[in-house]
Amino acid sequence: MNHTRQALRALLLTGALALPSLAQARAAHEAELEARLEKLEGEMIALKADLQAARQQQAETAQAASLAQAQATGIAAAAAKAEAVEKRVASLEARPTPPAEGFRDGNTTVRLGGYLKLVATNSRFSGGEMANNTQGRDFWLPQSIPVGKGPASRDQDFSARQTRLWLNFASDIAGHAVKGYVETDFETTPNTSASVTGGGNQRTTNGYTLALRRAWMQVDKWTFGQDWTTFQYTGALPESTDYVGTTEGTVFVRQPLVRYSQALSKELTLHVAAENPETASASLGAPALTENGDDHLPDATARLAYAGKIGELSLAGLARQLRVQNGALSDTRFGWGLSAAGKLYLSTDRVSDLRFMATYGNGAGRYIGVNFAPDAVLDPASGQLHGVSTFAAMAALRLGIASGLRANLMGSYQHVRYADDIAAASIATYNREAWSVAGNLFWSPVRNIDLGIELRHGQRKLVNGGSGKLDRVEFAAKYGF
Structure with missing residues (x-):
């Protein structure tokens, strides 16, 4: 009987000593989970930022391509216009024309x-x-x-x-x-x-x-x-x-x-x-x-x-x-x-x-x-x-x-x-x-x-x-x- 009482007392004493250790382990586990959650949230925010940057870069690239195409069209049109002007100038230069300046007499231009x-x-x-x-x-x-x-x-x-x-x-x-x-x-x-x-x-x-x-x-x-x-x-x-x-x-x-x-x-x-x-x-x-x-x-x-x-x-x-x-x-x-x-x-x-x-x-x-x-x-x-x-x-x-x-x-x-x-x-x-x-x-x-x-x-x-x-x-x- 005495032996039984001594064993039960020893078991209770051992459990009492183990409870703080379990509580401490549980708290540590929760802290670890919170840290991992915060890290995951940070990674999600970073991914969203990267996605937004990628979309912005895509839009800028499309705009640049459109601008380049417009510039190329403008350059071609300007070249065609310049060629037409050169032909017109050459045609006018080939014709005998009087001087455009003349001279002034009061408010009258005389040629x-x-x-x-x-x-x-x-x-x-x-x-x-x-x-x-x-x-x-x-x-x-x-x-x-x-x-x-x-x-x-x-x-x-x-x-x-x-x-x-x-x-x-x-x-x-x-x-x-x-x-x-x-x-x-x-x-x-x-x-x-x-x-x-x-x-x-x-x-x-x-x-x-x-x-x-x-x-x-x-x-x-x-x-x-x-x-x-x-x-x-x-x-x-x-x-x-x-x-x-x-x-x-x-x-x-x-x-x-x-x-x-x-x-x-x-x-x-x-x-x-x-x-x-x-x-x-x-x-x-x-x-x-x-x-x-x-x-x-x-x-x-x-x-x-x-x-x-x-x-x-x-x-x-x-x-x-x-x-x-x-x-x-x-x-x-x-x-x-x-x-x-x-x-x-x-x-x-x-x-x-x-x-x-x-x-x-x-x-x-x-x-x-x-x-x-x-x-x-x-x-x-x-x-x-x-x-x-x-x-x-x-x-x-x-x-x-x-x-x-x-x-x-x-x-x-x-x-x-x-x-x-x-x-x-x-x-x-x-x-x-x-x-x-x-x-x-x-x-x-x-x-x-x-x-x-x-x-x-x-x-x-x-x-x-x-x-x-x-x-x-x-x-x-x-x-x-």
Whole structure:
């Protein structure tokens, strides 16, 4: 019994001694668990931070890639634009242009320009001799070709009469754009024979009379003065050694006018004008033209002009009163005309192009072909004016061959129809038709210098069937400034 009590006491004593050790172990285990939990939480926070950083880096990389692509696109566009600008600059540098600076006189900028030109022609006329010191010896003027069966003639002529000078004025007055222009040359005069012969001769001085070509002022949309008729599209004139090039097929008049111009859009402009009237008539039996000076109303003209990437287009109209007074007798007729013309670009640098014009009218003779046909035919006995219809057309192809080298091919035609009530015998020596073909080669060795050689064949035909032909070789040297 005593032994049992002693054993139980020893067991209790041993358990009492072991309880603190167990409690201590448990506490240590809990502390270890807490430490591991804190470490795990720290690792989770670090992982979240790494994930956020990775996503930020991915977004920045995508943005950088997009920016790089945009920069590459911008660089390509800039390179293309630079190339286009270089081509445009080269094209502009290849053209003879006047200096942009000019000089100042008060609030007006004045610029001087023009060109110096020498023309050498060798002409063969099939129908006889053409008079010396006449315009038909200087340039293609079909109405002056000798007609007949006389011996052919050949003539050599040198001339600098096509030399041209102009002054351009520009001012800003009280908020208005004011411009002025004066242009002269030595080719045309009021009376060719007297002026040319009286001013000099080919034996010694070769002096020629200075003639007014254009003189106008512009105030905003209004033009007052002498200029190309609104009925004409000058852009169709070909590059030629000749003064005109396609004379018989071209509307060609300079005269005093009042014109209003209104832009209808960025590419479309409407021009309307009242212009100097002058009825050019011929009398039955006498083809010579007469300036009558009997007109009562101005000629009315209008032109719709388009300018765009493909080129330029023009549609023009003419309405006029024809009037002739012969003593106590007088008569009036209505005259009209329509003309379509243009220039189509065949290359991006605009060196190559196609130019054309087609014109039809009744009583519009003086506007076409430098007055190849009369506006009307006068019967002196009755004072009656008979109608004259005219059709004319021209085309010119300009081709760039190499830098500074280009070729031009051109053809031109005019046909005249007289009223059916006119006896054929009374208009037998009137002009019926004219045509010509020409080709040239131009070379610009340096800027503003043009050297050209041209071959031309042309023909004039009368109502009675008589005809005359011209074959010409022409050289020209021009310095534009």
